[in-house]
Amino acid sequence: METILLIVHVLVGASVIGLVLMQQGKGADAGASFGGGASQTVFGSAGAGSFLVKLTAGLAALFFATSLALAVIAKQNAEAVGSLGLPDLPTQGAESTSQEPVAPKTVD
Numbered sequence: 001m002e003t004i005l006l007i008v009h010v011l012v013g014a015s016v017i018g019l020v021l022m023q024q025g026k027g028a029d030a031g032a033s034f035g036g037g038a039s040q041t042v043f044g045s046a047g048a049g050s051f052l053v054k055l056t057a058g059l060a061a062l063f064f065a066t067s068l069a070l071a072v073i074a075k076q077n078a079e080a081v082g083s084l085g086l087p088d089l090p091t092q093g094a095e096s097t098s099q100e101p102v103a104p105k106t107v108d
Helices: 002-022 026-032 049-081
Strands: none
Touching: 002 049
16 A cells, blocks of 8 residues: 555656646746737647646645655554564663673684
8 A cells, every 4th residue: 555655646746747847937928918829729728827727736735645644654654663673772770780791702
């Protein structure tokens, strides 16, 4: 499940980047008013602005949702692992029960 969600997250992120790069800036509308040929576009005379803005907003919301879901999954995985495989840290003031390390013997 986590792998599928991660793949969807990456694809949605790449789609948002692509959609943002496809959109025109605010200054590009001035050229279209002087006969830029906006009536011959795929999305009609109104242009692709409204469609691309709505699609970008939807994909951004999906990106946010997948980010949140991945964070929740990561938190659950971290709690499940806990301190497995890690030694317990001694508390301050507690006496150590282990002996002091012995230096290795050297061979002459």
